[in-house]
Amino acid sequence: MKFAVLVFPGSNCDIDAVKAVEDVLQQPVDTVWHTTSDLSEYDCIIVPGGFSYGDYLRCGAMASLSPVMEAVKVEAAKGKFIVGICNGFQILTETGLLPGALRHNDTMQFRCDITPLVVENADTPFTREYSKGDVINIPIAHGEGNYIADEETLARLNSNNQVVFRYHECNPNGSVERIAGICNEAGNVLGMMPHPERAVSDLLGSADGKAFFTSILKAWEARVHDHQRA
Amino acid sequence: MTTNVRNEPTPQQIADEKIYRTFGLTDEEYDKVVQLMGRKPNYVETGIYSVMWSEHCSYKSSRPILKKFPTQAPHVLQGPGENAGIIDIGDNLAVSFKIESHNHPSAIEPYQGAATGVGGIIRDVFTMGARPIALLNSLRFGEIDGADNAHNRYLFGNVVAGIAGYGNCIGIPTVGGEVVFDDRYKYNPLVNAMCVGLLTHDEIAKGTASGVGNPVLAVGARTGRDGIHGATFASTEDPHSKERSAVQVGDPFMEKLLLEACLELIATGAVVGIQDMGAAGLTSSSSEMAARAGSGLELDMLKVPRREEGMTPYELMLSESQERMLVVMEKGKEHIAEEIFRKWNLEATVIGKVTDDGKLRLTEGDEVVAEIEVTTLVDDAPVYHRPSARPAYLDETLSFDPASIALPENFTETLHTLLGTPTIASKEYVYSQYDYMVRTSTVVRPGSDAAVVAIRGTRKALAMSTDGNGRYVYLNPRRGGQHAIAEAARNVVCSGGKPLAVTDCLNYSSPEKPEIFYQFEESCAGMSEACTALATPVISGNVSLYNQTNDLDIYPTPIIGMVGLVEDLDHITTQEFKQAGNRILLVGPSDTAGLGGSEYLRVVHGQIAGDAPALDLNVEKALQTAVLTAIQEGRIRAAHDLAEGGLAVALSESCIGGKLGATIELNSTQRLDEVLFGEAGSRILVEVAPEQLSGVEALFAKAGVSSTVLGTVGGDRLEIRVNGEAVISDAVTHLESTWRGAIPCLMK
Amino acid sequence: MMTARIHVTLKASVLDPQGSAVTKSLHALGYDEVADVRIGKYLEVKVNTTDRAVAEERITEMCEKLLANTVIEKYEFQLVEA
Amino acid sequence: MMTARIHVTLKASVLDPQGSAVTKSLHALGYDEVADVRIGKYLEVKVNTTDRAVAEERITEMCEKLLANTVIEKYEFQLVEA
Numbered sequence A: 001m002k003f004a005v006l007v008f009p010g011s012n013c014d015i016d017a018v019k020a021v022e023d024v025l026q027q028p029v030d031t032v033w034h035t036t037s038d039l040s041e042y043d044c045i046i047v048p049g050g051f052s053y054g055d056y057l058r059c060g061a062m063a064s065l066s067p068v069m070e071a072v073k074v075e076a077a078k079g080k081f082i083v084g085i086c087n088g089f090q091i092l093t094e095t096g097l098l099p100g101a102l103r104h105n106d107t108m109q110f111r112c113d114i115t116p117l118v119v120e121n122a123d124t125p126f127t128r129e130y131s132k133g134d135v136i137n138i139p140i141a142h143g144e145g146n147y148i149a150d151e152e153t154l155a156r157l158n159s160n161n162q163v164v165f166r167y168h169e170c171n172p173n174g175s176v177e178r179i180a181g182i183c184n185e186a187g188n189v190l191g192m193m194p195h196p197e198r199a200v201s202d203l204l205g206s207a208d209g210k211a212f213f214t215s216i217l218k219a220w221e222a223r224v225h226d227h228q229r230a
Numbered sequence B: 001m002t003t004n005v006r007n008e009p010t011p012q013q014i015a016d017e018k019i020y021r022t023f024g025l026t027d028e029e030y031d032k033v034v035q036l037m038g039r040k041p042n043y044v045e046t047g048i049y050s051v052m053w054s055e056h057c058s059y060k061s062s063r064p065i066l067k068k069f070p071t072q073a074p075h076v077l078q079g080p081g082e083n084a085g086i087i088d089i090g091d092n093l094a095v096s097f098k099i100e101s102h103n104h105p106s107a108i109e110p111y112q113g114a115a116t117g118v119g120g121i122i123r124d125v126f127t128m129g130a131r132p133i134a135l136l137n138s139l140r141f142g143e144i145d146g147a148d149n150a151h152n153r154y155l156f157g158n159v160v161a162g163i164a165g166y167g168n169c170i171g172i173p174t175v176g177g178e179v180v181f182d183d184r185y186k187y188n189p190l191v192n193a194m195c196v197g198l199l200t201h202d203e204i205a206k207g208t209a210s211g212v213g214n215p216v217l218a219v220g221a222r223t224g225r226d227g228i229h230g231a232t233f234a235s236t237e238d239p240h241s242k243e244r245s246a247v248q249v250g251d252p253f254m255e256k257l258l259l260e261a262c263l264e265l266i267a268t269g270a271v272v273g274i275q276d277m278g279a280a281g282l283t284s285s286s287s288e289m290a291a292r293a294g295s296g297l298e299l300d301m302l303k304v305p306r307r308e309e310g311m312t313p314y315e316l317m318l319s320e321s322q323e324r325m326l327v328v329m330e331k332g333k334e335h336i337a338e339e340i341f342r343k344w345n346l347e348a349t350v351i352g353k354v355t356d357d358g359k360l361r362l363t364e365g366d367e368v369v370a371e372i373e374v375t376t377l378v379d380d381a382p383v384y385h386r387p388s389a390r391p392a393y394l395d396e397t398l399s400f401d402p403a404s405i406a407l408p409e410n411f412t413e414t415l416h417t418l419l420g421t422p423t424i425a426s427k428e429y430v431y432s433q434y435d436y437m438v439r440t441s442t443v444v445r446p447g448s449d450a451a452v453v454a455i456r457g458t459r460k461a462l463a464m465s466t467d468g469n470g471r472y473v474y475l476n477p478r479r480g481g482q483h484a485i486a487e488a489a490r491n492v493v494c495s496g497g498k499p500l501a502v503t504d505c506l507n508y509s510s511p512e513k514p515e516i517f518y519q520f521e522e523s524c525a526g527m528s529e530a531c532t533a534l535a536t537p538v539i540s541g542n543v544s545l546y547n548q549t550n551d552l553d554i555y556p557t558p559i560i561g562m563v564g565l566v567e568d569l570d571h572i573t574t575q576e577f578k579q580a581g582n583r584i585l586l587v588g589p590s591d592t593a594g595l596g597g598s599e600y601l602r603v604v605h606g607q608i609a610g611d612a613p614a615l616d617l618n619v620e621k622a623l624q625t626a627v628l629t630a631i632q633e634g635r636i637r638a639a640h641d642l643a644e645g646g647l648a649v650a651l652s653e654s655c656i657g658g659k660l661g662a663t664i665e666l667n668s669t670q671r672l673d674e675v676l677f678g679e680a681g682s683r684i685l686v687e688v689a690p691e692q693l694s695g696v697e698a699l700f701a702k703a704g705v706s707s708t709v710l711g712t713v714g715g716d717r718l719e720i721r722v723n724g725e726a727v728i729s730d731a732v733t734h735l736e737s738t739w740r741g742a743i744p745c746l747m748k
Numbered sequence C, D: 001m002m003t004a005r006i007h008v009t010l011k012a013s014v015l016d017p018q019g020s021a022v023t024k025s026l027h028a029l030g031y032d033e034v035a036d037v038r039i040g041k042y043l044e045v046k047v048n049t050t051d052r053a054v055a056e057e058r059i060t061e062m063c064e065k066l067l068a069n070t071v072i073e074k075y076e077f078q079l080v081e082a
């Protein structure tokens, strides 16, 4: 399975995503510069965290207009797995691949901590190795992770089971309904503020993010298997 | 030399009207310039001399003292004198680090002052070819309680936000630091930032401009009119009265691009020398690079990329616009830089070349606008041997008699008072605003004694800490200096690291006052003694003087940044108790703690008095070696240095972190407050599994280090009995809420 | 040369966390008369254009594409000479 | 009830990193006519005051104390009814 980790000017969790894929999955992974316009060779595309374009103007706004995001849209439409983490989530909402928006934390402060999440949907390609209701410890590190969507969108997210993670018994940023991560209707595009790539060994304080990566590999293997049978 | 078309004063006017004084040059210094040049300097030249000879750039008051620091050891690859020092950690790996102050700018504009301080120290480290992997900071503010202290809260809140804003954006984890609150710092907050970088031996880059004809490039941000005379301004007292045009705004996004581009460029091997344009901007970077190589430089001012039209050579040379670097490339390889910088959306512009005439020559096209012998800027800068006198206040503070102090009636309440004092309370408010996990190598996060950052691809890790107790230095400059080094090293040892080397940031008041100079001289002597005793040479540092306002001098506050090597990830140790049933030992002398200089004496009795706490460097060395050995042999479950607040506070912190209680049983002939809250060096609390106890005790005995079994981990309360009498008893959760809640509550 | 003075503000239905934080701080400072604070952005974009109609069209495009996030924000602008 | 429409902008000599980044981005999108972008804040502060002179004085105070950082920013405002 081949992974791409996108790199925008100002990305800074790109290396961490690469390390996580290598360490947890031992699968090939490339870093891909923002000017690239063809991502067809990749099975999973990770839009990593960081401060693309310094988070200036609005987080993710400038990155969302990069050539590579056009390519991401193309691969998303094909059903490839797309993951946006932290700034990557912001970029995906700015691009319109995911609904809603992320604003300043209600505390008006950046917040870094290991935070409990509850897995709301364990049927996505990103969470199949978890069980619904699992509480997992995953780091957050953001100043603008306060998720918002209008009533109608929220109702749709809930009825389609698109809320994948919620903060568990806490709300570090003021997100509506404690939403920490969502997926698109088709289920192949996921955005989340917490950083699963930072939770892949006990030395780092939690290994609960490993199953996030193994889920993706399993989902891909299942897909390949299905194709071969068909 | 051309005549003046800019309405700048003429050389004659500068001399006659003593205009040089407004630049910070004294009459004697100006005369020396005239003598060295053999003529009167023009406006640009006067500006250049004034910044190069400022305290900030020339270290004219501190140089004779700094020379005495031990700086050599087989593992030192680069000592003081470069942008940052470098040490060898084996396997072809090296570590570069440095600490720097941004006190004066932070007093004026705390967010941007702190942010640009972080930006500057990061540039110092990546200039050496190192990938920055960690940031630390050491902060001092006035008290933050009560209605009168809103300004101190404003400074504290915004300095922290500024550090976070810059470090988080650029993606370097801020893994540790310290914060102390004391009204001595209310007009002069201290903001010291440290950066640690990793490199291989072959990647080392230097700030030299050699090779006649080699091109000189300005890279990164354009030059603006901001921060002109910042270096001079950092060398005078009372920043508030100074012009505020000196405020610079940091652009961490630009710096992130600059960092990546510079490391990529250095990796090509085509770079001859590289240096950041920090204090005194283009002036200091160009003259220092030329001085190190014994060469000259010719720079065309018209080619310097600028933000605003109409900038004069004077403004271009003295601007302190951030996120700029000066690079000397091998001739003919300019295009390599241009390509790499274009990829990162940055500019790289050839602005001049290396010459062999030893002159810094500035032109505007063909016209020469300044010409100065480089050595006169650097080597001939004045050196002052300032008079030194033992401060009179010492007689009074040393005459302190503990018998004049009443014992508290309720020691549990006193413990709460200490845990709730901002200096001792949890600093989570601070570090939760820092991204301390980015790069996924932070294996001991903020909140323990020293932070630990793993080195990917190896079993090794780096332990790092910043420490410095200004009150100890105030009460006993020499011993206080020793304490700063000893505590930083002890913190590194507690995390499982072997202390290797020191970077220091020396924050003092005016060196022109003999009592202050005494503090400076003596504390540096103390630091040198401790560095020698602990085999941790000084490899880099920074001096910040004139931290005084309205006759209020800060405490003499040398801050030590210590880096140590953790040989194996298995050695990593943290301060929190791990398991019920384990035994707690106090390693180090159990009867040396006194009230002098303690946080207890200050907070509970409102006194800054007594001698600095006891410290014996031989005992310290033996203690650190023995504890590290025990850790490396896998015999220690937790280790915690005893610092502010003494034994009772250290026990509380280990209990809170581990969410476990402890039962302590002590015997002592000392006063109860000395036993519980007194401070002294060379003491470490360790947790040991019962089956390891006899082995550990034997190890310490053999090393000649005393150790005392204090009690046992377990339950959910901290219970301390002294001579059979219960003196402290409380639920750990209760202690925790006082400790954790204090700063957030004050900052609401 | 023309300058577009652009105001980007949150849609009325969208809560403004920054505004609420500032309201609280103003109350803490004793400004009890403050009923509400809303915080938006103010941009000045200088363009090398002489044709007002063209400028208007291009600025609208820039707002739609980049300067505002129309999911939660609205924008308006005036064009002035210089 | 009155509303103060407050513009807080960086002083001319102060670097605007956001503005520079947005300028570059607009160029990359093909908006070559963009010469410069400066980004500031726009605040609407509603106050329960009827006396315009008092309101003006209080808003000025709020700007000086909290809403603008006068070391690097300048501010101006208009007061409108409602």
Ligand SMILES: Nc1ncnc2c1ncn2[C@@H]1O[C@H](COP(=O)(O)OP(=O)(O)O)[C@@H](O)[C@H]1O
Residues within 6 Å of the ligand: B136, B137, B138, B139, B174, B175, B176, B177, B178, B179, B423, B424, B427, B430, B431, B434, B445, B446, B447, B448, B449, B450, B451, B466, B467, B491, B641, B643, B644
């Ligand atoms: N300014 C800061 N930045 C980051 N971390 C900090 C800061 N201040 C304190 N900390 C964290 O809190 C811990 C406790 O601080 P402190 O009590 O000063 O430690 P110590 O006395 O061991 O030096 C430190 O080890 C550090 O990790």
Ligand SMILES: [Mg+2]
Residues within 6 Å of the ligand: B449, B491, B641, B642, B643
């Ligand atoms: Mg300590």
